[in-house]
Amino acid sequence: MxxxxxxxxxxxxxxxxxxxxxxxxxxxxxxxxxxxxxxxxxxxxxxxxxxxxxxxxxxxxxxxxxxxxxxxxxxxxxxxxxxxxxxxxxxxxxxxxxxxxxxxxxxxxxxxxxxxxxxxxxxxxxxxxxxxxxxxxxxxxxxxxxxxxxxxxxxxxxxxxxxxxxxxxxxxxxxxxxxxxxxxxRGASNLIVDLVGASAHAGRPEEGASAISAASRLVQLVDARHADARAADPDPLLGSASWNVGTITGGSGTSMVPRQCTVTVDRRTMPGEDPEAILAELLDDARADLAASGIAGAERITLTGRVDMAMPxxxxxxxxxxxxxxxxxxxxxxxxxxxxxxxxxxxxxxxxxxxxxxxxxxxxxxxxxxxxxxxxxxxxxxxxxxxxxxxxxxxxxxxxxxxx
The missing domain is CATH 3.40.630.10 (Zn peptidases)
Structure with a gap:
C-alpha cells in the first residue's frame, strides 16, 4: 500500500x-x-x-x-x-x-x-x-x-x-x-424603502399625500422587476435573480391619510451584482413613476432607502x-x-x-x-x-x- x-x-x-x-x-x-x-x-x-x-x-x-x-x-x-x-x-x-x-x-x-x-x-x-x-x-x-x-x-x-x-x-x-x-x-439582500407624504383627514384625502398609495406603486415596480428577471435567460446553475416584497407597514389610523409607509424587499442577487446599485436604480425609477402617477400630493412624497443586509x-x-x-x-x-x-x-x-x-x-x-x-x-x-x-x-x- x-x-x-x-x-x-x-x-x-x-x-x-x-x-x-x-x-x-x-x-x-x-x-x-x-x-x-x-x-x-x-x-x-x-x-x-x-x-x-x-x-x-x-x-x-x-x-x-x-x-x-x-x-x-x-x-x-x-x-x-x-x-x-x-x-x-x-x-x-x-x-x-x-x-x-x-x-x-x-x-x-x-x-x-x-x-x-x-x-x-x-x-x-x-x-x-x-x-x-x-x-x-x-x-x-x-x-x-x-x-x-x-x-x-x-x-x-x-x-x-x-x-x-x-x-x-x-x-x-x-x-x-x-x-x-x-x-x-446566489446572494441575498434586504432593501428598506421609506416613503413619507403628508397626513390629512380621510374625508379630504386630496389635501394629503398618501405614502401607502405611493407604496402600492412601488410594489408594482418590484413585481414587474421580478417578472423581467424570470423572463430573462436563466443562469444554468443559479436560475435567475428574484424580487419579493416581504413587509409593508404604515399609517396610524383608518380615518387618516397615511403620512408614512415602509416597504421591505428581499432581493436575491447573482454573483457580482451590487445591492447598493440595485437599490439606487429602484429608487430612481420609483420617483419617476410617482411623479407621473397623478396621485394627490405626489410632489410632496419622498422616497429614501437603505440596504439593511447584503450577503454576496x-x-x-x-x-x-x-x-x-x-x-x-x-x-x-x-x-x-x-x-x-x-x-x-x-x-x-x-x-x-x-x-x-x-x-x-x-x-x-x-x-x-x-x-x-x-x-x-x-x-x-x-x-x-x-x-x-x-x-x-x-x-x-x-x-x-x-x-x-
Missing part, C-alpha cells in the same frame, strides 16, 4: 460515527435560536468538542453572549483549508412532535432544531479535521464558525477584518446541500481542485455528488471575496426539505458520508499542495 493510500485508510478508520452523532446531539441541545437568543451555549459546546480533538480555539466577541469561534489544527504558514459554518439556528416555531432542542435518534436520522442547519455539518467537520491532522500534520485546517448567520450576518462582518489567511487554498462551507457539491450560490453570492469553476475532489469523494461513498448551484444564500460569498479562494458548499442534510421546519432532521448516513468526503477532499488538496 502506497503512502497516500495508507494515510487515507488511517484517516478514514479514525472517524467515529457514534462520536459524530453524539456531538451533533450535544450541539442541538445547546440551542442558539436567532433571533430570540444568543449562541453562547452553542459556541461553548462547539469549543468543547474542538478542544477535545486537539484544536487550538480562539473566540471573538461580536456582542454580549455572541462569539465567533475559530478552531485550528496544523502549523501556521502552511497551505490552509478553511471550513465555514455558523452556530445559530432559526427559531424552533410550532408543530414539533417532540421537544425541538432534545434530539431524537430514530429511523437513521437525528431530529432536532439545527440538526441539518447546521449542527451536523459542524460535528462532521471537526471529526474530519482531527482525522486528517493525524496523518498529514503539515496541512493547516481551520474552522470559522460565525454567529448571527440566520439574521443580520454581524458575525461574519466582524470576522473578516481579522481573517488574514494568505496561505488559504480553498474554503468549504458545511451548509446542508444534500451532499451535492455547490460551486455557485459566489461562483467557483467546476474544474477547481476543491470541487472535483469533493465530488469524487462523495461519489466514492455512494451519493450522487452532483456539481450544482444553490438558490439559497450563505456566507461563502464573503470568504470568496475576502480571501479570493475557490469556495464550495458541501454538507449533510438538505436545506430545501429538512431545514427551517418542524421536526428538522439530518440523516445519519449523511453525517458519515460528509465526514469521509471532507477527509478525502482535504487529503487530495494536501497532495496537490505537496504537504505531508
Amino acid at each position: 502506497g503512502v497516500a493510500h495508507a494515510a487515507e485508510a488511517e484517516a478514514l478508520a479514525s472517524l467515529d460515527l457514534d462520536r459524530i452523532i453524539a456531538d451533533t446531539c450535544d450541539l442541538i441541545r445547546a440551542g442558539g435560536e436567532n433571533p430570540g437568543d444568543t449562541e453562547e451555549r452553542s459556541v461553548a459546546a462547539l469549543r468543547g468538542i474542538a478542544e477535545r480533538t486537539g484544536a487550538a480555539v480562539t473566540l471573538q466577541e461580536v456582542a454580549p453572549g455572541r462569539q465567533n469561534l475559530r478552531a485550528a489544527m496544523g502549523p501556521e504558514g502552511a497551505p490552509t483549508i478553511l471550513f465555514l459554518g455558523h452556530s445559530d439556528v432559526v427559531p424552533a416555531g410550532e408543530g414539533w412532535s417532540g421537544a425541538p432542542f432534545e434530539p431524537r435518534v430514530a429511523d437513521d436520522r437525528i431530529v432536532g432544531r439545527g440538526s441539518t442547519d447546521m449542527k451536523g455539518g459542524l460535528a462532521a467537520v471537526i471529526a474530519a479535521m482531527a482525522a486528517v491532522s493525524r496523518v498529514v500534520p503539515g496541512i493547516r485546517l481551520e474552522l470559522l464558525c460565525t454567529v448571527d448567520e440566520e439574521d443580520r450576518a454581524t458575525g461574519v462582518h466582524a470576522a473578516l477584518p481579522e481573517l488574514d489567511m494568505p496561505d488559504a487554498i480553498a474554503c468549504i462551507v458545511a451548509e446542508p446541500t444534500d451532499l451535492d457539491v455547490v460551486v455557485a450560490c 453570492g459566489f461562483r467557483t469553476s467546476p474544474e477547481a481542485a476543491v470541487a472535483t475532489s469533493a465530488a469524487a469523494a462523495v461519489q466514492r461513498f455512494g451519493a450522487p455528488g452532483r456539481t450544482t448551484g444553490w438558490t439559497a444564500a450563505c456566507e461563502g460569498g464573503f470568504i470568496a471575496e475576502h480571501l479570493g479562494v475557490p469556495t464550495i458548499i458541501l454538507g449533510p442534510g438538505d436545506v430545501t426539505t429538512q431545514a427551517h421546519q418542524p421536526d428538522e432532521y439530518v440523516p445519519v448516513a449523511h453525517l458519515d458520508i460528509a465526514a469521509k468526503a471532507y477527509v478525502l477532499t482535504v487529503l487530495r488538496l494536501s497532495e496537490q499542495a505537496q504537504v505531508r
Whole structure:
C-alpha cells in the first residue's frame, strides 16, 4: 500500500460515527435560536468538542453572549483549508412532535432544531479535521464558525477584518446541500424603502399625500422587476435573480391619510451584482413613476432607502481542485455528488471575496426539505458520508499542495 493510500485508510478508520452523532446531539441541545437568543451555549459546546480533538480555539466577541469561534489544527504558514459554518439556528416555531432542542435518534436520522442547519455539518467537520491532522500534520485546517448567520450576518462582518489567511487554498462551507457539491450560490439582500407624504383627514384625502398609495406603486415596480428577471435567460446553475416584497407597514389610523409607509424587499442577487446599485436604480425609477402617477400630493412624497443586509453570492469553476475532489469523494461513498448551484444564500460569498479562494458548499442534510421546519432532521448516513468526503477532499488538496 502506497503512502497516500495508507494515510487515507488511517484517516478514514479514525472517524467515529457514534462520536459524530453524539456531538451533533450535544450541539442541538445547546440551542442558539436567532433571533430570540444568543449562541453562547452553542459556541461553548462547539469549543468543547474542538478542544477535545486537539484544536487550538480562539473566540471573538461580536456582542454580549455572541462569539465567533475559530478552531485550528496544523502549523501556521502552511497551505490552509478553511471550513465555514455558523452556530445559530432559526427559531424552533410550532408543530414539533417532540421537544425541538432534545434530539431524537430514530429511523437513521437525528431530529432536532439545527440538526441539518447546521449542527451536523459542524460535528462532521471537526471529526474530519482531527482525522486528517493525524496523518498529514503539515496541512493547516481551520474552522470559522460565525454567529448571527440566520439574521443580520454581524458575525461574519466582524470576522473578516481579522481573517488574514494568505496561505488559504480553498474554503468549504458545511451548509446542508444534500451532499451535492455547490460551486455557485446566489446572494441575498434586504432593501428598506421609506416613503413619507403628508397626513390629512380621510374625508379630504386630496389635501394629503398618501405614502401607502405611493407604496402600492412601488410594489408594482418590484413585481414587474421580478417578472423581467424570470423572463430573462436563466443562469444554468443559479436560475435567475428574484424580487419579493416581504413587509409593508404604515399609517396610524383608518380615518387618516397615511403620512408614512415602509416597504421591505428581499432581493436575491447573482454573483457580482451590487445591492447598493440595485437599490439606487429602484429608487430612481420609483420617483419617476410617482411623479407621473397623478396621485394627490405626489410632489410632496419622498422616497429614501437603505440596504439593511447584503450577503454576496459566489461562483467557483467546476474544474477547481476543491470541487472535483469533493465530488469524487462523495461519489466514492455512494451519493450522487452532483456539481450544482444553490438558490439559497450563505456566507461563502464573503470568504470568496475576502480571501479570493475557490469556495464550495458541501454538507449533510438538505436545506430545501429538512431545514427551517418542524421536526428538522439530518440523516445519519449523511453525517458519515460528509465526514469521509471532507477527509478525502482535504487529503487530495494536501497532495496537490505537496504537504505531508
